[in-house]
Amino acid sequence: MTGATMAHQDRYGLPLSTASDAAASAYREGVDLLLAGWTGTAEALERATEADPDFALAHIARARVHSFYQQGELARKRAGLARELVAKRGTERERSHVEALALGVEGRLPEALAVTLKHVETWPRDAVVLALPLGAFGLFAFSGMADHDRARQDLCASVAHHYGEDWWFLTLYGWAITENGDVARGRAMTERGFGLKRENAHGAHAVLHAMFEDGSIDEADRLIDEWIGGYDRSGILHGHIRWHQALGALEYGNAARALAIYADVLQPSMTQAPPLNVISDGASLLWRLSAYGHAVPKELWTEADAAAQKLFPKSSIPFADVHMALFAAATQDRDALAARLAVIEQRLADGKLPAGPVVPAICRAMTAFADEDFAACVRELTPVLTDVVRIGGSHAQRELIEDTFVVALMRSGELARARAMLDARLHRRPSLRDARWQATLQ
Structure with missing residues (x-):
């Protein structure tokens, strides 16, 4: 490494290749905000690159924030710049750090995971890289x-x-x-x-x-x-945290409160969330409301679907595809679902869909549910229920699939199987309310 001192460190004691006190300070602040999901992250990282335009780690961290908001071109440009800079002025650790994050930004997820795990073996306190496989939307x-x-x-x-x-x-x-x-x-x-x-x-x-x-x-x-x-409402998790509150309202059968939360922070015209949260939080809440027997104004689906089609016009990660299938099923957009399914099934046939057959099965099941062909929904989901975990996300998010299956069982007359699943859930969560099922059970 040339042209910089190693006097500066990140909060975890790892050396930073910058001679600028201001750049190092702003980078430390930006990383802490990034790890906390707090507002001001992008601004702090921008200050770091302004103080030292050749500081590769600040550029790649900024690229990661761009990628959260699906600003692909900006993210890839920053990642490319970070690669160039770290090759000229960077330690072995920083070069590996940049490569792991850059691969993630570029959507090369299996490569990113491999590089990340190798990196963590050598530099376990590199928290920004360790964060990549963790969480509901992480590489794992x-x-x-x-x-x-x-x-x-x-x-x-x-x-x-x-x-x-x-x-x-x-x-x-x-x-x-x-x-x-x-x-x-x-x-x-x-x-x-x-x-x-x-x-x-x-x-x-x-x-x-x-x-x-x-x-x-x-x-x-x-x-x-x-x-x-x-x-702040602009925080990356603000809307999603309120989504959790809406789920709680549904446990009590309080559809009015859930819809009020949707209108306040989840509706496309109101949300400031990253695109993946926009489609997953919106689609899953509206779907749950409908599945539990509550009325959902058609215009809410129409508006949310229009926004989702702009954000995810093509098949991408399975978690997004599953939620896009909810929009297609709820709005009866057969063409959109058929086009997406064709791509998914081709990827499956080509061995390029690690999540496997569960992805197209969920898409078909949701369409059957929306068509009120509940027996077909049960047939599609029964063989893949244990594989739903493969689509990613959290258990709370994936429970949507289980809920749909339970309601389909109820509505197709298989009450014993439905009760067995609910009993298992109540055993897991003994204080759980059952108000959300009352409209369905009646």
């Missing part, structure tokens, strides 16, 4: 693996001794444990991390997932009410 979740929840927990366990009581690590490790089934332990760890830093949207979000899993609906509602006022 979108890998098509059936055991990605276990993989997240195992990865965190392997590096935990490097982090100690770090607020960011505890919240992500705790969430991984929660998603992998040990909810009590996961919640305790996540709450410990969140307690260390309350200005942490990812921490609040992880706690809400634990509360969802153990059925603490009222407690989750209070947490959101108490906490959300300090989090």
Whole structure:
């Protein structure tokens, strides 16, 4: 490395190839905000690149933020610049760091995961890279693996001794444990991390997932009410956290409140969320409302579908495709669904769909459900229910598929199977309400 000192470090003690105090300070701030899902991330990283235009790590971090908002051209341009800069002025760690993030920005997910896991073995305290496989939209979740929840927990366990009581690590490790089934332990760890830093949207979000899993609906509602006022509406998780609140309302059968939350922060004309959250939160909430027997104004579907088609006009990751299928099914857009299904099935035939047959099966099942062919919906989903995890996302998000299956069982007369599934869920979450099923059971 030439042209810079190694005096500066990130918050985790890793050297930074910049001689600028201002660039290093702004980068540290930007990374903390990035890890917290907090507002001001992009601005801090821009200050870092302005203070030192040759600072590769600041450019690649900015590229990652661009990619969250599907600003593909800007993200790829920044990633390319970061690669050029780090080759001229960067350590081995920084070159590997840039490569892992750049591959993710470029959508080369299997390569990004391989580079990331190798990187973490050598530099376990490189939190920005460690973050890539974690979370509901991380590289593990979108890998098509059936055991990605276990993989997240195992990865965190392997590096935990490097982090100690770090607020960011505890919240992500705790969430991984929660998603992998040990909810009590996961919640305790996540709450410990969140307690260390309350200005942490990812921490609040992880706690809400634990509360969802153990059925603490009222407690989750209070947490959101108490906490959300300090989090700007432009925050990357603001709308999604309110989506959790809407799910809680539906547990009580309170459709009016769920629709009010939708109108406030999830509707396309109101949301400031990243595109993937726009389509998944909007589609899943409207679908749940309808499936639970509540009226959903047609214009809400029409407006949301129009916005979704602009954001995801072509087949992409399975998690997005499944939610786009909800729009197509709800709006009876046969042509859109047929075109997307054709691409998905071709990718499956070519061996390029790691998630496997579950993806087209879900798409067909949702169409059958919307057509009120509930027996066909049951037939499509029965053989793939255990593989739904392969589409990625969180358990709370994927429960939409299970809910649809339960309602289809009810409406096709298979009440015993439906009750067995609900009993299993109540055993998992004993404080869960059943108001949302009443309209269906009647």
